[in-house]
Amino acid sequence: MSNHPIICWSEEGEERSARWHSESAAPAPRRVLIADDRMAADTAYRLACEGNALLWRGDFQNARQLLQALARRTDRKPRKSSEVPSVAFHLHRQAQAQRARTLAMLLLPLDADYQIPLRRAPDVQQACMEAYGPGKVASVISLRELLGLIGAHEWRKKGVEIPALDERIHPHYGVFSPLRGEYVALVAEAPLPSLELAFDIGTGSGVLAAVLARRGVKRIIATDQDPRALACAGENITRLGLAGQVEVLKADLFPTGRASLIVCNPPWLPARPSASIESAIYDPDSRMLYGFLNGLAAHLEPGGEGWLILSDLAEHLGLRTRADLLAAFDRAGLKIVARADIRPHHPRASDATDPLHQARAAELTSLWRLAID
Numbered sequence: 001m002s003n004h005p006i007i008c009w010s011e012e013g014e015e016r017s018a019r020w021h022s023e024s025a026a027p028a029p030r031r032v033l034i035a036d037d038r039m040a041a042d043t044a045y046r047l048a049c050e051g052n053a054l055l056w057r058g059d060f061q062n063a064r065q066l067l068q069a070l071a072r073r074t075d076r077k078p079r080k081s082s083e084v085p086s087v088a089f090h091l092h093r094q095a096q097a098q099r100a101r102t103l104a105m106l107l108l109p110l111d112a113d114y115q116i117p118l119r120r121a122p123d124v125q126q127a128c129m130e131a132y133g134p135g136k137v138a139s140v141i142s143l144r145e146l147l148g149l150i151g152a153h154e155w156r157k158k159g160v161e162i163p164a165l166d167e168r169i170h171p172h173y174g175v176f177s178p179l180r181g182e183y184v185a186l187v188a189e190a191p192l193p194s195l196e197l198a199f200d201i202g203t204g205s206g207v208l209a210a211v212l213a214r215r216g217v218k219r220i221i222a223t224d225q226d227p228r229a230l231a232c233a234g235e236n237i238t239r240l241g242l243a244g245q246v247e248v249l250k251a252d253l254f255p256t257g258r259a260s261l262i263v264c265n266p267p268w269l270p271a272r273p274s275a276s277i278e279s280a281i282y283d284p285d286s287r288m289l290y291g292f293l294n295g296l297a298a299h300l301e302p303g304g305e306g307w308l309i310l311s312d313l314a315e316h317l318g319l320r321t322r323a324d325l326l327a328a329f330d331r332a333g334l335k336i337v338a339r340a341d342i343r344p345h346h347p348r349a350s351d352a353t354d355p356l357h358q359a360r361a362a363e364l365t366s367l368w369r370l371a372i373d
Contacts, residue, residue: 005022005028006019006020007020007029007053007140009033019139022141023174024100025275026101026142029051029107030051032055033047036058037058041073045070048106056109059119060118060119060122063106070103071099079355081355086319088317089356095355103144104142104144107143110138110140110146112135114128114135127150128149131152131153131173152174155170156173157170162210162211163185164184169206169210169236170239174226175226176205176281182343189340190307190340190367192217193260193261193304194260194304195216196217197218197301198219199261200220201223202253202288203233203248205233206232206233206246206248207236209242209246210242212263213240219245219247220246221246221247223248223255225250230248233248254295254299258300262304263307264292265310266308267280267282268313269317270284270289270314270320271283272284296332297332303371304372307368310325316362333373336368336370343365348360
């Protein structure tokens with residue numbers, strides 16, 4: 001336990017401690033109070049806002065209801081906004097971070113075998129095993145994180161329907177789920193420059209590699225650095241019967257060699273993730289985007305194409321300009337062969353109450369077909 005953060009608290013006149021578990025790398029709370037079914041929601045909310053973590057000793061289902069009550073009180077707080085898109089974006093992220101910190105203050109105990117020692121607690125052992133690996137010691141976890149883990153487990157079992165495959169992709173905990181089908185459709189429809197060899201950079205769940213394989217590409221090398229993504233992509237590729245065409249490989253962007261088609265769907269927003277689980281959404285300083293573009297010419301076969309799948313949401317939020325993107329193409333020695341656009345159809349695109357609605361309503365997702373200039 002010496003390699004993990006430890007939280008300490010007093011209970012029944014004794015000093016106690018346990019391992020702190022946080023996938024978002026949130027620091028261990030400094031003040032921990034015991035809470036149970038007798039605690040009122042207003043009291044819990046006040047204590048949480050003051051920085052007190054509440055270790056729950058009551059009924060599990062009551063803890064869930066209390067978390068919902070805390071969320072309602074958090075969402076009632078007035079939030080700052082701005083007409084300037086980039087400022088509105090940062091204010092929105094600040095509000096979301098504060099909300100997450102407050103709701104993360106409700107804690108649950110986990111036994112070493114991932115059982116929750118509370119009344120009416122669900123069986124979360126399989127979900128925890130999938131996300132964390134084998135249990136070793138008792139720990140304390142945020143209820144909010146645990147519910148997210150349970151939700152991810154259900155998505156993994158159910159899978160996400162991919163019309164381009166007429167199959168389901170099963171995302172693992174911590175791996176970007178291909179719920180936004182429009183970018184998959186772009187890859188399914190763009191004309192292929194070759195059927196010989198393709199690279200899928202940052203494969204995630206493996207969905208784009210699977211689509212290319214089903215389109216007849218003979219060999220695909222799908223790369224990623226995240227162990228969870230590598231395991232997820234490998235499992236999906238095997239389940240779909242495509243292991244003979246697709247090799248899943250740990251690599252920082254590109255594998256060795258050249259290919260006639262190189263596909264990349266990097267994180268779309270140039271901002272710092274507040275947790276590792278957000279790395280599929282936020283790309284600090286557009287490092288992955290520019291890394292892909294700058295390495296593309298060295299890995300493309302003559303006459304080959306690089307496909308960049310990118311939303312223009314960052315442009316509407318004032319985080320990156322179209323001129324910045326085009327200049328990056330030029331610096332990398334790339335020319336535009338063609339571009340295909342599609343509008344998103346996820347619920348937020350039509351949600352007028354979303355603080356970023358104006359930008360989301362204008363968003364386009366594009367597949368840029370790039371070649372060596």
